[in-house]
Amino acid sequence: QVLDTRDVQVFKVTVNGQDAKFGFGEKHSFKGTPLEITLPFELRRGQEAIVEISFESSPKSSALQWFTPEQTSGKKHPFLFSQCQ
Secondary structure (H helix, E strand, O other): EEEEEOEEEEEEEOOOOOOOOEEEOOOOOEEEEEEEOOOOOOOOOOOOEEEEEEOOOOOOOOOOEEHHHHHHHOOOEEEEEOOOO
């Protein structure tokens, strides 16, 4: 699985609670750097996979925006989204 990143530091990736191997691909000048995740199991058709990424953004991380807990429907947790998909 490949996700887009830009100027973030990734510490850990889990899929359905299991540690997943990950690494970064080659950095591109305006596209950012691909985060390549290897699933720790074979994904079957229709199977749900919950990917959790422990990371730290930086002031250079473009198009990352946060909603405070009060701005979300559940009002309990903040929400991060990216406009660079």
